[in-house]
Amino acid sequence: xxxxxxxASSPVRDLLALTSRPEVISFAGGxxxxxxxxxxxxxAAYDLALRDRSVLQYAPTEGNPDLRALVSARLxxxxxPTSDVLITTGSQxxxxxxxxxxxxxxxxxxxxxxxxxxxxxxxxxxGARIVPVASDSDGLVPASLRSVVAAEKPDLLYLVPTFAxxxxxxxxxxxxxxxxxxxxxxxxxxxxxDPYGELRYRxxxxxxxxxxxxxxxxxxxxxKVGAPGMRLGWLRAPADLLRTLVIVKQAADLHTSTxxxxxxxxxxxxxxxxxxxxxxxxxxxARRDAMxxxxxxxxxxxxxxxxxDGGMFVxxxxxxxxxxxxxxxxxxxxxxxxVPGASFFATTPDxxxxxxxxxxxxxxxxxxxxxxxxxxxx
Amino acid sequence: xxxxxxxASSPVRDLLALTSRPEVISFAGGxxxxxxxxxxxxxAAYDLALRDRSVLQYAPTEGNPDLRALVSARLxxxxxPTSDVLITTGSQxxxxxxxxxxxxxxxxxxxxxxxxxxxxxxxxxxGARIVPVASDSDGLVPASLRSVVAAEKPDLLYLVPTFAxxxxxxxxxxxxxxxxxxxxxxxxxxxxxDPYGELRYRxxxxxxxxxxxxxxxxxxxxxKVGAPGMRLGWLRAPADLLRTLVIVKQAADLHTSTxxxxxxxxxxxxxxxxxxxxxxxxxxxARRDAMxxxxxxxxxxxxxxxxxDGGMFVxxxxxxxxxxxxxxxxxxxxxxxxVPGASFFATTPDxxxxxxxxxxxxxxxxxxxxxxxxxxxx
Numbered sequence: 080x081x082x083x084x085x086x087a088s089s090p091v092r093d094l095l096a097l098t099s100r101p102e103v104i105s106f107a108g109g110x111x112x113x114x115x116x117x118x119x120x121x122x123a124a125y126d127l128a129l130r131d132r133s134v135l136q137y138a139p140t141e142g143n144p145d146l147r148a149l150v151s152a153r154l155x156x157x158x159x160p161t162s163d164v165l166i167t168t169g170s171q172x173x174x175x176x177x178x179x180x181x182x183x184x185x186x187x188x189x190x191x192x193x194x195x196x197x198x199x200x201x202x203x204x205x206g207a208r209i210v211p212v213a214s215d216s217d218g219l220v221p222a223s224l225r226s227v228v229a230a231e232k233p234d235l236l237y238l239v240p241t242f243a244x245x246x247x248x249x250x251x252x253x254x255x256x257x258x259x260x261x262x263x264x265x266x267x268x269x270x271x272x273d274p275y276g277e278l279r280y281r282x283x284x285x286x287x288x289x290x291x292x293x294x295x296x297x298x299x300x301x302x303k304v305g306a307p308g309m310r311l312g313w314l315r316a317p318a319d320l321l322r323t324l325v326i327v328k329q330a331a332d333l334h335t336s337t338x339x340x341x342x343x344x345x346x347x348x349x350x351x352x353x354x355x356x357x358x359x360x361x362x363x364x365a366r367r368d369a370m371x372x373x374x375x376x377x378x379x380x381x382x383x384x385x386x387x388d389g390g391m392f393v394x395x396x397x398x399x400x401x402x403x404x405x406x407x408x409x410x411x412x413x414x415x416x417x418v419p420g421a422s423f424f425a426t427t428p429d430x431x432x433x434x435x436x437x438x439x440x441x442x443x444x445x446x447x448x449x450x451x452x453x454x455x456x457x
Numbered sequence: 458x459x460x461x462x463x464x465a466s467s468p469v470r471d472l473l474a475l476t477s478r479p480e481v482i483s484f485a486g487g488x489x490x491x492x493x494x495x496x497x498x499x500x501a502a503y504d505l506a507l508r509d510r511s512v513l514q515y516a517p518t519e520g521n522p523d524l525r526a527l528v529s530a531r532l533x534x535x536x537x538p539t540s541d542v543l544i545t546t547g548s549q550x551x552x553x554x555x556x557x558x559x560x561x562x563x564x565x566x567x568x569x570x571x572x573x574x575x576x577x578x579x580x581x582x583x584g585a586r587i588v589p590v591a592s593d594s595d596g597l598v599p600a601s602l603r604s605v606v607a608a609e610k611p612d613l614l615y616l617v618p619t620f621a622x623x624x625x626x627x628x629x630x631x632x633x634x635x636x637x638x639x640x641x642x643x644x645x646x647x648x649x650x651d652p653y654g655e656l657r658y659r660x661x662x663x664x665x666x667x668x669x670x671x672x673x674x675x676x677x678x679x680x681k682v683g684a685p686g687m688r689l690g691w692l693r694a695p696a697d698l699l700r701t702l703v704i705v706k707q708a709a710d711l712h713t714s715t716x717x718x719x720x721x722x723x724x725x726x727x728x729x730x731x732x733x734x735x736x737x738x739x740x741x742x743a744r745r746d747a748m749x750x751x752x753x754x755x756x757x758x759x760x761x762x763x764x765x766d767g768g769m770f771v772x773x774x775x776x777x778x779x780x781x782x783x784x785x786x787x788x789x790x791x792x793x794x795x796v797p798g799a800s801f802f803a804t805t806p807d808x809x810x811x812x813x814x815x816x817x818x819x820x821x822x823x824x825x826x827x828x829x830x831x832x833x834x835x
Contacts, residue, residue, distance in 0.1 A: 113510050122507035125716070129500035132491050135684035168546050168688075172710040179582065184562060201708040204557065306513035308715030310546075330579040332550040336714050337686030338503070 098416040104448035105416040106435040109391050115362055116306055120350045128341035140329045142166025143340035149347045150313050159290045161315050165324055168335045170274060170300040170312030174198055176327045177296055178205045181235055181268055189233040191219040193423035195244040198237050209425040218243060218250035221257040228265050235268045240288055242275040242390025245423045245434040249388055252285050259292035267294060274300040275390035277356050280364030282388045293317055304356050309339045363438050366445060370437040373449035378456050391438045396431050403433040406455055415451040476794040482826035483794040484813040487769050493740060494684050498728045506719035518707045520544025521718035527725045528691050537668050539693050543702055546713045548652060548678040548690030552576055554705045555674055556583045559613055559646055567611035569597040571801035573622040576615050587803040596628035599635035606643050613646045618666055620653040620768025623801045623812035627766055630663050637670035645672060652678040653768035655734050658742030660766045671695055682734050687717045741816050744823060748815040751827035756834050769816045774809050781811040784833055793829040
């Protein structure tokens with residue numbers, strides 16, 4: 080059948096182009112703060128990796144054995160016992176691999192709503208039908224999942240249970256247990272996307288869904304704790320499924336960059352990533368606090384927002400019939416940006432919502448950006 | 458619909474595992490010679506790229522602008538006028554992007570037979586039906602393509618017109634013109650996979666199909682002239698299709714490693730890739746000659762083989778009802794390996810065929826490997 084795929088480009092990535100003027104203070108992209116990258120440590124790791132000629136050669140699809148062992152040990156130490164992972168070209172690739180392996184032509188995918196829009200794109204591209212599961216201030220609502228499973232029989236549930244994108248919300252341990260039970264009872268695959276879990280600024284860790292459910296495919300990434308430019312993620316799944324995913328990855332790109340993988344293994348061996356993450360937590364926590372503190376004077380009365388314990392995002396809803404996409408145009412005239420919320424919805428968008436990232440800008444820039452935003456919103 | 462994808466792993470990649478014992482002289486994998494990698498030049502390029510903090514950040518899906526300009530200029534200089542390319546995570550990814558963008562649920566893909574098996578895998582994974590087009594010692598036979606197009610109405614033709622994998626054959630300019638004419642008359646997309654084109658050891662270049670057909674998607678790669686570990690390829694296509702492929706890539710992995718791309722741009726800026734390729738040509742040409750010269754004393758009378766002008770592979774056919782998969786087991790007992798030909802066929806395999814790569818081993822190793830192989834084959 081002749082076709083040319085029709086899928087829209089990501090509004091966030093298109094927006095990033097608009098906000099790249101240096102005078103814009105952008106709260107739009109989910110970008111790590113570049114000044115906090117450990118550039119010297121990373122450069123030294125590449126230099127070390129590139130002492131070995133074999134890093135320029137083809138490599139196993141599964142990934143660099145040292146890196147797999149290091150990542151598995153790190154996950155195990157954090158409370159998720161892990162014997163092996165598949166290294167992916169960022170965790171975005173992991174999503175596509177899972178969709179290719181598990182979603183047939185008439186597949187149904189349940190997603191918390193709102194959700195990460197590049198996941199929506201990825202599932203839409205396979206032709207899957209997307210069904211939304213309600214979320215509240217504690218994240219996905221298990222009772223809603225139960226009705227969706229009964230009515231729609233989805234093949235897969237996708238969620239970001241910890242510091243969600245776009246809401247910043249975290250699913251409680253009892254809700255996780257209930258989701259694990261629903262997954263087991265209905266042979267439902269659960270994709271637990273966890274790029275932000277280590278970026279906790281207060282409270283204590285909630286065990287990952289994968290630690291209580293063997294129906295869970297757990298996705299991790301260096302992008303938020305290391306450097307997104309290296310495009311390194313990993314995927315933990317039951318052994319049978321992992322083998323299938325390796326074959327799917329073989330067709331997707333043979334393997335992830337041998338150089339980047341070896342550099343990451345060298346970095347993890349010779350540097351203290353935990354100390355680096357601790358530094359990120361301190362800095363990002365201060366930025367989170369600065370943004371939340373500025374909100375009452377920035378947004379109109381009646382606006383609500385999430386109060387995230389970690390991650391990168393605050394999710395807001397303006398009162399009445401506000402349209403955040405219209406307001407964004409005005410905001411750009413004032414050299415400040417955010418992401419309108421509509422594109423994070425699988426079905427009926429709430430146009431009064433929007434997402435703000437607090438990690439990319441310094442506390443000072445956040446202050447200035449919020450002052451600009453107040454002129455638009457109030 | 459519940460499913461778990463069932464696609465076989467690549468026999469070549471599985472075989473590479475068997476042949477990784479250091480005592481084995483392997484003619485199996487299509488691996489560049491590691492001792493010819495410009496390790497120092499590449500390490501210096503990474504070090505230079507990593508002076509700039511922005512190489513650790515997210516980046517545009519299209520690819521690093523400098524690298525796109527450098528690759529486009531290089532293609533233009535080589536006789537293929539190119540205004541832009543999409544940078545891909547190796548050209549294997551380009552195949553998957555093209556399949557996702559162009560192949561609907563009942564798609565039909567025509568391939569020269571035999572052909573590159575990871576391309577077969579990739580098209581099979583989309584659920585496409587594969588139809589073979591006959592090839593002879595000059596590559597794909599246009600008359601066969603004409604009948605296949607009339608009977609099967611394929612959406613896409615995949616071929617490696619220059620120094621093909623697995624045969625080493627090169628399609629003549631008149632045959633290319635005929636294929637371009639068939640593609641234009643039938644709205645057929647043509648994927649011209651050209652990883653080996655620069656590795657010519659004799660004769661003169663044949664213009665790429667893409668230079669005479671605007672129905673052509675041209676795939677190039679650093680893997681054979683630079684380093685496969687960097688996983689860098691590029692894709693040249695008509696502007697409309699290129700835009701669609703960018704969106705598909707966004708879902709596939711957001712973008713290719715910012716670090717690897719910046720290092721490649723630095724390498725191309727500060728090194729003479731043409732001089733490096735010239736060195737590869739000299740070395741690989743000598744290896745080709747050594748393998749071809751040894752063949753008469755290695756294979757049984759009645760064996761036929763291709764006589765490639767470039768690339769990495771010789772394709773052989775044993776006389777009678779020989780089964781090269783059975784002979785491989787015996788060969789491994791003598792610490793030498795090749796790839797049985799069956800898996801390069803989309804439909805009916807010819808079990809008497811096999812592929813030998815002449816690039817990975819030195820002339821001395823080729824001599825020793827061929828002597829071991831003679832014990833098995835003669």
